[in-house]
Amino acid sequence: MVQVQLITRAGWGARAPKQDVPALYSTKGVKVHYTGGRVDPAIVSNHNICVGLVRGYQRMHMDDNGWSDLGYTAAACPHRKVFVGRGPNRLPAANGAGRNSGHYAVLGLVGNAGFVRPNDGLLHGIVDAIEYLRAEGRAGREVKGHRDGYSTSCPGDALYAWVQRGAPRPGGAPPKAPVEELPVVNGIPTWLRPIRLQTPMLAGLDVREWQEKARQWVASLVADGIYGKQSQTACRALQKLFGLPVTGVVDEETWTVTFALES
Numbered sequence: 001m002v003q004v005q006l007i008t009r010a011g012w013g014a015r016a017p018k019q020d021v022p023a024l025y026s027t028k029g030v031k032v033h034y035t036g037g038r039v040d041p042a043i044v045s046n047h048n049i050c051v052g053l054v055r056g057y058q059r060m061h062m063d064d065n066g067w068s069d070l071g072y073t074a075a076a077c078p079h080r081k082v083f084v085g086r087g088p089n090r091l092p093a094a095n096g097a098g099r100n101s102g103h104y105a106v107l108g109l110v111g112n113a114g115f116v117r118p119n120d121g122l123l124h125g126i127v128d129a130i131e132y133l134r135a136e137g138r139a140g141r142e143v144k145g146h147r148d149g150y151s152t153s154c155p156g157d158a159l160y161a162w163v164q165r166g167a168p169r170p171g172g173a174p175p176k177a178p179v180e181e182l183p184v185v186n187g188i189p190t191w192l193r194p195i196r197l198q199t200p201m202l203a204g205l206d207v208r209e210w211q212e213k214a215r216q217w218v219a220s221l222v223a224d225g226i227y228g229k230q231s232q233t234a235c236r237a238l239q240k241l242f243g244l245p246v247t248g249v250v251d252e253e254t255w256t257v258t259f260a261l262e263s
């Protein structure tokens with residue numbers, strides 16, 4: 001398994017979002033973008049240019065477009081690094097109105113003048129970002145370009161041709177679909193289950209999702225999306241049943257077991 005070289009938001013000096021970005025629990029896949037415009041060819045030997053570009057896009061999206069945050073889910077640079085943008089499980093804004101809940105948005109730092117030919121580092125970086133979003137954000141198998149279903153030149157002819165070939169790693173085969181590379185536990189492919197869980201979970205869609213599953217054992221539990229006393233009691237009961245530490249908090253293990261034990 002490839003170790004993705006992630007640059008956290010703190011790592012690139014991201015500003016805090018202006019308001020909470022809506023959550024997104026799975027997508028059909030990923031749409032690939034490019035910067036368009038001219039990218040200084042010196043970028044290939046100067047990662048500071050990458051950081052400056054990502055920060056510049058965040059500034060533009062927040063201050064000019066009036067968006068809550070950078071519009072992209074992630075950005076890949078020619079040095080095979082993956083910048084965390086809005087991140088997994090967050091609705092992007094870069095795909096065009098009405099086209100954001102279906103796909104995460106991954107930006108490749110390549111333009112239509114100057115640095116125009118994606119190098120191996122960039123292509124690996126985009127595939128790394130896709131694999132990261134499959135693992136952490138339940139991204140589906142589709143890899144498309146921004147121009148699919150939307151009138152734009154993005155992601156440029158070079159990157160788009162690569163996307164149409166199935167976004168292969170340089171010198172290798174197309175990335176495997178998650179259904180083939182992740183194991184099946186108790187008859188449930190692990191990619192069907194969220195891998196990361198925010199703790200403590202207090203209210204929201206993830207609470208409701210867990211409650212709906214937990215109801216299979218604790219029928220009196222109401223799936224109302226609010227993690228109150230009733231949910232804590234149900235959680236303790238399930239933890240006891242599963243032989244886990246009885247905490248009343250749905251940690252990652254409790255979540256996983258709840259979803260793995262299908263009735």
Ligand SMILES: [Zn+2]
Binds near residue numbers: 034
């Ligand atoms: Zn685009």
Ligand SMILES: [Zn+2]
Binds near residue numbers: 046048050077
């Ligand atoms: Zn870079």
